Amino acid sequence: MILVTGGAGYIGSHTVINLINAGYKICIFDNLENGHIETINVLKSIENDIEFVKGDLRNTEDIEKVFRQFKIDAVIHFAAYALVGESVENPSKYYRNNTFGTLNLLDVMIKYNVKKIVFSSTCATYGEPAYTPIDENHVQKPINPYGASKLMVERILDDFDKAYGLKSIKLRYFNVAGCDEKGRIGEWHNPETHLIPNILKAADGKVFKIFGNDYNTPDGTCIRDYVNVEDLAQAHRLALIYLENENKSDVFNLGTEKGDSVKYVFETCEKVLNKKINVEIVERRPGDPAILYANSKKAQTVLNWHTERTLADSISTAYKWEVSNVQYI
């Protein structure tokens, strides 16, 4: 059985669908602080056999209960806080949950002799890019507590490998976008800070704000790498297979290797929706690098991971979710 922490959240729930389609048995562990019981219900309607345990990583006893009750073979660890701005205002909250909570999980894994984990890391561990596209050897110098809390976990995982033989795959995601193709689950964050859902939310007559159009990029707006959530989910399954076959630790960037500007994403949203959306250019936000996109060659060659969905696919699935679940979000 695979334990999925944070499986009631955005990326975790999409990964659960991928894994159940591949025949894995799943236990989801989530405190439902930012995840949703409605998401768990949808997952259970797809596969009744899914176990769900409501618990918190900051409470070791909650984690132990799961390992006592089920025979866990490997863990995919999504559960964390992920708002950069909030992490600057409240670093304690981030280190306590993302770093200390993960340490609790790892201690219990070692106690129960579970030695395989796939970890949700982030391009935020790199900080200001010294060059683009960013590969896995790029220096890691996070510029906010969120990125630092994740980098610390990466280091802890390497130390746990040396000391206890824990094998980990760290997946450094770039900007994740899109939703389940069938519209059953989607991106449901509150507050929503991600670009595409926020453009789509503005489509009903509000004004979408672009933060700065004077960056050193071809159209002056920031460039990011938008990787589809279902493609990302597939990378987690491949990482599990890699751990099973190779039994060694490694790290992979997950991105499309294609940088898209905010203006381009906005225009693609208008095209997909066939609708004009109100837009306003406002001041830059502090701490936004001009260009961030991935070199993902390693995931392609070592994991055999390939992205299949386009930016327009991500936008149309996100829109499908947005309009059908407007009562929730």
Ligand SMILES: NC(=O)c1ccc[n+]([C@@H]2O[C@H](COP(=O)([O-])OP(=O)(O)OC[C@H]3O[C@@H](n4cnc5c(N)ncnc54)[C@H](O)[C@@H]3O)[C@@H](O)[C@H]2O)c1
């Ligand atoms: N969304 C992105 O673009 C992105 C990019 C890079 C990395 N990541 C990482 O991917 C992971 C998943 O992100 P997401 O967008 O799905 O976030 P999310 O908030 O939708 O999901 C996280 C889930 O973890 C749960 N959780 C948080 N703290 C917990 C705790 N202490 N105990 C139990 N459950 C807890 C929440 O309730 C939620 O369901 C995070 O680790 C995030 O840092 C996300």
